[in-house]
Amino acid sequence: MIDEVVTSQKLVAITFDDGPNPVYTPQVFGIFKEAGGKATFFMIGEQIEKNPEIARQAYELGHEIGNHTYSHPRMSELSQGQRVDEIERTEKLIHHVTGQKPSVFRPPYLDYNSSTALTVSEKGYHAIGALNLEAHDWEQPGVEHILSKSMSCVKNGSILIFHDGFGDRSQTIQAVRLLVSELTSQGFQLVTVSELLKRAELGE
Secondary structure (H helix, E strand, O other), X not given: OEOEXXXXXXXXXXEEEOXXXXXXXXXXXXXXXXXXXXXXXXXXXXXXXXXXXXXHHHHHOOOEEEEOOOOOOOHXXXXXXXXXXXXXHHHHHHHHHHOOOOOEEOOHHHOOXXXXXXXXXXXXXXEEOOOOHHHOHHHOOOHXXXXXHHHOOOOOOEEEEEEOOOXXXXXXXXXXXXXXHHHHHOOOEEOOHHHHHHHHHOOX
16 A cells, blocks of 8 residues: 655645545535645545535545545455445446546555455555554544644655544544644645655656
């Protein structure tokens, strides 16, 4: 899985899992609009079905939508057919919203083995991890914890993970607002994962 890329540019990709969510995802839109940046949303198919207009808004605002499976299972516990079904069902939903196939995938729980790697590769995806796993934003460990553990992972080419779906994400929103403000003040550009990968491939 790709946790970071090598780049001389001050680029960071901030990602959000488990949405779209009617309460928290629009707040993320606001934060990034104010900062002039873009994010990547790894969306769950079941949540896209519940909130298609929010998924469409993410795309229209220039954010990237990545595949995070249909029902958020542990991929290593599934058969090959089940893995493919989880990916393809969400792929079709994202295509319906955006008109194109997503190119990045994040396995739920970052649960990843050789069988999953093969399936993801065969489906034409880049598997995306993150550097700031110690932030544990999904456990609501406090705004300061989320912020400090994430800031310690920031460098050129970092990919960071947060969650905009399932449960109370108010701590995440507060931490991301502070993080985005700090990063932009330091001159970092907030880009989608695909843009980060493209810039790295060009040797920028």
